[in-house]
Amino acid sequence: MLDIFDILGPIMVGPSSSHTAGAVRIGNMARSLLGSEPKAVEIGLHGSFAETGRGHGTDRALVAGLLGMKPDDLRIPRSFELAKQKGFAFSFRNVELKEAHPNTALLTISDGAGRTLEMQAASTGGGRIRVDRLDGIDVNFTGAFNTLIIHSTDVPGKLAEVTRELEQGNVNIANMNLCRAKRGGSVLMVIETDQKVPPLVRALIEELKDVTRVTYYEREDT
Amino acid sequence: MALDSMQEIFDATAAGNKQFWEVVLDTDMEEREVTAEQSMEKMRASWRAMLEADDTYQGDRRSASGLVGGDGEKMRCYAAEGAALSGEYLTEVIAAALCTGESNACMRKIVAAPTAGACGVLPAVLIPLYHRGDFDEDAIVRGLYVAAGIGAVVGYRACIAGASGGCQAEIGTASAMAAGTLTALRGGTCAQIGHAAAMALKNLLGLVCDPVAGLVEVPCVKRNVIGAVNAVSCADMAIAGIESRIPVDQVIDCMGAVGRRMPVEFRETALGGLADTPFGREVKERMREKA
Numbered sequence: 414m415l416d417i418f419d420i421l422g423p424i425m426v427g428p429s430s431s432h433t434a435g436a437v438r439i440g441n442m443a444r445s446l447l448g449s450e451p452k453a454v455e456i457g458l459h460g461s462f463a464e465t466g467r468g469h470g471t472d473r474a475l476v477a478g479l480l481g482m483k484p485d486d487l488r489i490p491r492s493f494e495l496a497k498q499k500g501f502a503f504s505f506r507n508v509e510l511k512e513a514h515p516n517t518a519l520l521t522i523s524d525g526a527g528r529t530l531e532m533q534a535a536s537t538g539g540g541r542i543r544v545d546r547l548d549g550i551d552v553n554f555t556g557a558f559n560t561l562i563i564h565s566t567d568v569p570g571k572l573a574e575v576t577r578e579l580e581q582g583n584v585n586i587a588n589m590n591l592c593r594a595k596r597g598g599s600v601l602m603v604i605e606t607d608q609k610v611p612p613l614v615r616a617l618i619e620e621l622k623d624v625t626r627v628t629y630y631e632r633e634d635t
Numbered sequence: 636m637a638l639d640s641m642q643e644i645f646d647a648t649a650a651g652n653k654q655f656w657e658v659v660l661d662t663d664m665e666e667r668e669v670t671a672e673q674s675m676e677k678m679r680a681s682w683r684a685m686l687e688a689d690d691t692y693q694g695d696r697r698s699a700s701g702l703v704g705g706d707g708e709k710m711r712c713y714a715a716e717g718a719a720l721s722g723e724y725l726t727e728v729i730a731a732a733l734c735t736g737e738s739n740a741c742m743r744k745i746v747a748a749p750t751a752g753a754c755g756v757l758p759a760v761l762i763p764l765y766h767r768g769d770f771d772e773d774a775i776v777r778g779l780y781v782a783a784g785i786g787a788v789v790g791y792r793a794c795i796a797g798a799s800g801g802c803q804a805e806i807g808t809a810s811a812m813a814a815g816t817l818t819a820l821r822g823g824t825c826a827q828i829g830h831a832a833a834m835a836l837k838n839l840l841g842l843v844c845d846p847v848a849g850l851v852e853v854p855c856v857k858r859n860v861i862g863a864v865n866a867v868s869c870a871d872m873a874i875a876g877i878e879s880r881i882p883v884d885q886v887i888d889c890m891g892a893v894g895r896r897m898p899v900e901f902r903e904t905a906l907g908g909l910a911d912t913p914f915g916r917e918v919k920e921r922m923r924e925k926a
Contacts, residue, residue, distance in 0.1 A: 415638070417663050418677060420749045420786035420795070420812075421757075421779060424684045427739030428698070428851040430751040431798075465849030465905070468699040468922050470742055485684075490742045515798075538796045539750065 423540045425484040431516050432462070432469035435536025437489065440478020442544060442556055443520045443532045445630040451479055452501060452525035457508035460515035462536075475518060476503050483633065484540060513545070550592050550601050556630055558587050558605035563618060564626040567593055567600040574621050575602060582614035599625070636662045638787040641832070641883045645825050655815075655825050656777045659784035678776050678783075681746050685758035686765075688738045688745045689731055698740040700918055703852040707734030724763055725867060732759035732863040736856035749786045749795040749808050752851045755859030756809035757782055760817055760866050770820055781819040782812035785832050792884065793891025797844030797903040800894020806862040807839035807890060813866035818873050833879035833886045834869040840886075841893055843901035845908025848919040854909055 425434040444451055456475055458466050466472055470490060477492035480501065488495060496503055508519055514535035523529040533546035543555050547562065554560055565571050572591065579586060585607045593600040609631060619627040636647055636658065647658045663674045694708025710730035713719060719726040735755035739745045745754040761778065764770050770778070786795065789808045794800040814835035815828045823831065839862070847853040879886065900907030909915055 415787045415790045416666065417638075417659060417780070417783035417787055418681070420790060421678070421681050421783045422747055424681060424744065424746050425751065426744050427742050427751050427754070430747045431796075433742070434747070434751070461849070461904075465922075467925070468848060468850045470699070485744055487744055538798065540747065 419539055419541070423484055425540060426487060426489045429469045430540040431536045431538050432466060432471045433474045433489070434484040434540035435516065435538075435542050436462075436466075436471045436474035436518065437478040437482060437484040437486075438540065438542045438556060439518055439520070439534045439536060440475040441481070441483065442478075442534060442542065442630055443522055443530060444479050444481060446532060446547065446562055446628045447522055447524060447528060447530045448626070448628040449524040449526070449528050451522045454479055454501075454503045454520055454522040456503065456505050457510075457519035458505060459508050459510045459513050459517040459519065462516050462518055463507040472505055475520070476501075479503075479520075479522065514543070517545070547601060550594050552592050552601060552603055553590065554588075554603050554605060556632055558607070559609055559632050560630040561602070561604040561606065561610055561615070561618075562628045562630075563602040563604065563624060565600055565602070565621075566623040566625070567597050568623050571600075571621070571623060572602065575604070575618055575624075578614055578617050578621075579604070579606070579610070582611055584608045584610050584614060636665065637791075638662055638784060639791050641785070641788050641829050641887070644784055644788070645829065648825050655784065655819055655828055656780035659780040659787075662784075675776060678779050679772065682772065682776055682779060684744060684746045685735070686762065688735050688743060688754075689758060689762050691743065692734040692738055696737070696741040696743070698737075698850070698852050700848060700850055700852055700922060702847070702918065703737055703740040703856055705737075706856070707731075707737050725864060727763035728759050728863050728867060729860050731762045732756060732859040733856060735759065736859040740850075740852045740856060748782070748812065749790065750797070750805045752797060752846075752855045753805040753809035753859060753862060755856070756806065756862035756866065757813045757816065759859065759863040760813045764820070774820060778816040778820045781828060782816045785812045785815045785828075788884075789836075789887050789890070792887045794894055799902065800891065801897045801901050802842040802844040802858060803836075803839050803890055804894055805844065806858045807836050807842060809859075810835040810839055810862040810866045810869075813863060814869040814873070817866060817870035821870065821874055823870075823874050827873040829883040830877070830879045831869045831873035833881065833883035834872060834877075835866050836886050836890055837879065837881070838865050838869065840890060843897065843908045844903045845901060845910045846903065846905055847910050847915040848922045849903070849905035849910070850922070853918075
């Protein structure tokens with residue numbers, strides 16, 4: 414069923430739940446999954462985002478999300494100025510992506526200290542979003558749950574070690590997905606959880622052998 | 636309870652000797668694992684955000700295209716003269732729908748209900764009643780559960796996005812939500828809430844989504860007015876004892892079916908309807924040059 418607060422809500426800055434609120438959430442998701450303060454972004458706008466995005470403030474909404482704002486932040490229309498004050502560089506171009514949802518953005522972000530992230534995400538309606546690709550690997554999650562992204566080498570038993578840490582931290586798994594580009598290469602574990610994942614549990618997972626990076630998105634209030 | 640049909644809600648009210656809003660509240664508590672207080676606090680925040688959007692309206696703001704802004708203020712001034720054809724309440728409803736719709740187009744904070752494009756309908760029928768003192772905040776918050784319940788059923792059985800089912804899915808659904816809420820606030824029975832929602836949706840069946848230049852501006856803002864005024868008349872009809880001949884769940888299914896058969900030109904693509912008038916195409920061209 415539908416969350417009644419998806420029907421009466423979100424509380425958001427207009428004008429469009431898909432082109433504005435969803436765009437803020439995409440920016441926010443990318444910021445979380447980079448895991449550090451972003452310094453620069455190149456944003457590709459696809460489909461309807463390219464077509465009508467500027468009139469809907471999609472461009473300003475994406476930057477606002479990258480700066481850490483939520484969809485109800487009245488500073489969204491001024492996000493470009495705020496970004497410039499913070500020394501956060503952004504640029505836009507139109508892109509044509511294969512088999513992508515009409516409201517899709519492709520974000521390439523970096524923190525200026527060596528960390529980068531390429532994320533393709535769609536705004537699927539009513540302010541809801543879906544992440545479709547991370548660093549070239551196909552994924553599928555929405556931010557409706559707390560989401561743990563674990564990068565590791567593709568070796569046997571890694572998943573069991575990760576789930577053990579979650580169990581010990583009393584974190585229940587709602588959905589889980591293993592995504593990889595090729596066998597024996599790097600693998601992404603996308604783990605959606607009911608509870609918040611405490612920093613300590615995340616740190617313990619990051620210390621596991623063959624785990625290269627752990628990032629985390631904490632869902633908006635319930 | 637899954638809010639899959641209006642009938643299911645009616646049955647739950649009868650079985651538990653509860654009101655419509657209580658059944659929706661129970662469902663939210665179950666689904667999100669929250670207490671009644673937590674749920675109602677969140678609903679209260681939605682209501683306060685609706686009020687704030689109306690309170691902070693300014694007639695000098697303009698939208699991205701420059702086409703939207705100032706009409707809410709014109710209507711408020713006209714309403715203050717007391718000479719409107721519509722009478723006091725309805726004039727205020729019209730003004731409130733314009734104010735919230737314009738605030739949305741001008742990137743102010745609103746509550747999507749069920750979408751941002753249709754955000755003016757529900758607050759427009761409630762705010763004047765609240766300011767008149769007919770209903771206090773608690774009563775309005777209970778009423779909003781009725782709106783959310785109706786919207787959830789429509790979202791499940793049909794659709795609530797213009798891109799999926801045209802404007803009938805947005806303004807039509809918002810109007811059904813508002814009609815049901817008004818009926819509940821005025822002491823209507825569950826059956827009457829259903830009739831009000833059914834009539835409101837039927838009256839807007841087939842309405843296309845044809846935003847000029849693809850922006851939530853023209854004709855969206857003024858369509859919030861028809862959604863709100865339609866809701867008031869349907870609530871009055873339902874309370875007067877007038878019934879929808881077609882059961883509400885069948886009306887909702889029908890809206891979904893009409894939406895699915897609607898050509899893509901009329902589903903938010905800005906390729907048909909008012910968007911495809913000479914004026915509409917001109918605005919689109921102008922916006923493209925600006926970008």
